[in-house]
Amino acid sequence: MPAERLTLLERYGGLLASDGITRGLIGPREVPRLWERHLLNCALLAPLIGDGASVADLGSGAGLPGMVLAIARPDLRITLVEPMARRVEFLEEVRAELGLDVRVVRARAEQWEGPAAFDVVTARALAPLARLLAWGMPLVASGGCLLAMKGSSAADEIAAAQSELTRRRAGAELVTSSVSGCQPITVVRVVRETGSGIGWRSESARRHRRERA
Known part of the structure; x- marks a missing residue:
């Protein structure tokens, strides 16, 4: 990671360890392991995402992994989706403080349909995979994927x-990502079968038909 991006990550870590604690976004016991357990952990997701991809981070919380991805990969177009007002306020403040080009949306993952389909949908400790598929796969563009950080x-x-x-005519595989000195992460990557026709537009159409019925 370039030095200027690492400096931004350090500033973000400082915000998590201060405002993040006082606002109840992370527990005080997380501070000593903030880098290993959260910041570097989330940064390991970055190599699994293609250049210039559009990314929707569901249940972003305090910005993990979405805000870390925005710092590590400025080429990505990231939307952070979070339902809780105090977390959204924190995310907006971090975005402004660090000058990051991210979009913050206040919405529940299971209710948000999004304005368009995304190349990648991410989630970290949000929900069991079966439930996450129902929330995330309708947002995935053709040829895109869902990346769920799991244990x-x-x-x-x-x-x-x-x-x-x-x-959903999709397949799932386990993917690991690691760098020297960091604990590897385990990610479930879900990809829709080619030509399945199950995407944001078709899912949304079915929802609207059910609502009109």
């Missing part, structure tokens, strides 16, 4: 979500 239960979650994956 040791990732394989079990894929197994439990098989019926939902089949229904």
Whole structure:
């Protein structure tokens, strides 16, 4: 990561360790492990995303991983989706303080349809995979993917979500990302089968038809 981006990450870490604590966005016990458990952990997601991709980070919370991705990868077009007002306020302040080109939307992941489809949809510890598929896959553009940061239960979650994956004609795989000196992360990458016709537009159309019925 270039030095100027690392400086921004350090400033963001400082905001998390100060305002993030006083506003109850992260616990005080997280401060000693802020870099290893949160900042560097989220930065490891960046190599899995293509150049110039549009990204929707669902349930962004205090900005993890979306804000870290915006810092590490200024080429990405990132939208942070978060329902809680105090978290949205913090995200807006971080965006302004660090001069980041991100969009912040106050909405629940399961209700937000988005203005368009995204190349990548991300989520970190938001919901079990089966539920996350229902929220995230309608937002994924053709040829895009859902990247869900998971822990040791990732394989079990894929197994439990098989019926939902089949229904959505999508496949899931485990992907790891690591750099020297950091604990590797486990990511579930979900990709829709080519030509499945299941995307943002078709999902939204079905929703509107159900609402009119």
